[in-house]
Amino acid sequence: MVYEExxxxxxxxxxxxxxxxxxxxxxxxxxxxxxxGAVNVPIFFMGPAGMQPNPGFLSVVQRLFPTDTPLLVGCRSGGRSARACELLASKGYRQLVNIAGGVSGSATVAGWRQQGLPWSTQLEGVSYRALTSG
Known part of the structure; x- marks a missing residue:
């Protein structure tokens, strides 16, 4: 495995x-x-046929974070973030953590919200739209 969990x-x-x-x-x-403190870089977009890969995922992450940046990668329950960790590792990122259970939890791990960890609805400067505009 090329990332920690x-x-x-x-x-x-x-x-x-x-x-x-x-x-x-x-x-x-x-x-x-x-x-x-999280920034949003979707690995998939919701399309008419379901989830479709975000073709800009790697380029946006590479623009925001050098490969020596230690990164925590999370999603709803840990599946999409595991895939993102694999993609990032293939591009030279070496300090990667997949967050098991994500924000909502899984059958075996309570999620970020369930554990009462800091939560935000603030989008300014951290939403995908903000990160990719101008």
Whole structure:
């Protein structure tokens, strides 16, 4: 495995140590609330035929974060973020954590919100639209 996996509480401790949080959920999911300090770079967009890959995912992450940046990667429950970690590792990122359980939790891990970790609905400067405009 080319990335580490931590539960939300472990990821929160890393975030407090300076790791950056990328939320790879859709823009709509992110707008409903997200871990405080996260930036939104969706790995997929919702299209008429379901989830479609975001062709700009890697280029946006590479523009925002050099490959030596320690990154926490989260989604709803951990699946999309695991895929994002694999893609990022293939481009030279080496300090990667997939957040098991994501924001909503899984059958075995309580999510970020369920664990009462800092939550935000603030979009200014952290939404995908803000990160990719001008």
């Amino acid at each position: 931590l539960d939300p509480e472990g990821a929160y401790h890393r975030q407090r140590e300076g790791w950056r949080y990328i939320d790879v959920r859709t823009e709509q999911e992110f707008a409903q609330g997200h871990p405080e």
